[in-house]
Amino acid sequence: MTEDSSKTNKENYGFYYSREKRLEKAPENVRQLYSGESAGKKGLLKVLVATKSSRFLFFAILILCASGLFLSVFSKSPGTFEMGGYKGKVSCFEFGNRVYLSVDLECENPDVKDEELLFTVNYLSASGEILFSEDFERFVYPDQAFEFKHRTGELGVIPEKLVIVFFMGGKMYKIKTAIIKNPD
Secondary structure (H helix, E strand, O other): HHHHHHHHHHOOOOEEEEEEEHHHHOOOHHHHHHHOOOOOOOHHHHHHOOOOHHHHHHHHHHHHHHHHHHHHHHHOOOOOEEEEEEEEEEEEEEEOOOEEEEEEEOOOOOOOOOOOEEEEEEEOOOOEEEEEEEEEEEEEEOOOOOOEEEEOOOOOOOEEEEEEEEEEEEEEEEHHHHHOOOOO
């Protein structure tokens, strides 16, 4: 083979790429992409509901957010209660063979007068049996937040539950709560 014949063979078998011919045969969305036109939907909401799966996810997230908001607004947190124009919270935990109790009251009704508050704290076993009780007497003033903190003495048996019976303004209110156990 001569040098001239090898050049002609290479020229005959050459590969030529033409973008214009390729784009003529390409689908419409590819032509739009190369021309610079926007192929996607504009706007956040249109993107979120563009396909069936994205619509499903979007509405699932909306339902979860709405149910979380509903539960946070309309459900009570554990240990909260209302009595005689006061809103309160009870919390208790066990640490070092003692039970620590906290009762907080805030007045919601400005027309409430000073009240005497009597309450009994019953410490219960897991079966509901009263292990021991303590009685307390305090005064509650509507213009001041009421805080009561108490620590029991050394206990042989740690109670599981706590029942507080409040007597205020001739009415009785009963609040039950679990005692948070020491993780040790």
